[in-house]
Amino acid sequence: MKLTINGDAKEIKDNVSLPELLIIENVEQPDMVSVQLNDEFIRQDEHASVALKDGDEINFLYFMGGGA
């Protein structure tokens, strides 16, 4: 299936769950990333129940705490 991940179109095997995608995409700290699926944020405790489908747009947003 085709997914758009952080703005890039990618071909990912079918029937991948969100936790599996986080591993495929080498997301370093899956429990520390804010995941947006088709404009909606997915709560951390809901990740496991999310099934991805062709055409989904996914954004991974990372904490950045620096400033000084």
Place this chain on the structure above:
Amino acid sequence: MKEFSDEELERYSRHIILQDVGIEGQEKIANSKILVIGAGGLGSPVALYLAAAGVGEIGIVDGDVVDLSNLQRQVIHATADIGVPKVLSAKAKMEAINPNVKVTVYQKFLDASNILDIVKGYDFVIDGTDNFSAKFLINDACVLANVPYSHGGILRFGGQTMTIKPHESACYACVFDSPPPTNAIPTCSSAGILGAVAGMLGTIQAAEALKYIVGVGEPLYNRLLTFDAKSMNFRNVNFKKNPKCRVCGGEGIKEIRDYEAVVCEAKL
């Protein structure tokens, strides 16, 4: 309304001839009050540009003193300032650039006991802090006091920023909910920061503040601008205000509390 002197008309001439700013926009800038929280990597360029722009009153908050390791990126401070309180070092440079600007210093760290009173007196707030407990505290205070602000975060070669108009656009907690556990996320002091990246992000925040004050363009509402200076790719991620947001949704928050023990070196 502000009457500009000949000196000011010349000083601000490149703003005044700028379509969408003009004399009216410069008057709005001169009548505005902006609070810069943190006089470090982000706060340095923000404070310099806001002073140069002629913001009428600038508050600057920091409880720290200048350290040698700050000087690689905190461009408002000089080698001779090592050991000097950052707010005093910053104030001196801002007044040197533009003596028309009134600079108010808060030589302290903000916490739940003092942040609301300080934030309330300003038209716009800049988050230039270096830890999550401070970033979430600022978000809470700005939402409660209904003061718009610019979130900024930097790490290594990257930066992120969004502008928040409380109750109208998504807030920081709509996107990130709550602070990560202590030491879960690398910091600039543990993982490093390219000095110029602090300047890139800080000047974006200064531009957002001035756009808001003048009322021009489209602020970074409901979107997070992220960039990676290695690839020099910039991206906007769009989102909406979360109706179930812990801070600004539904019932929302009613009072300020410190995010204690979230980051071991909690400081503003």
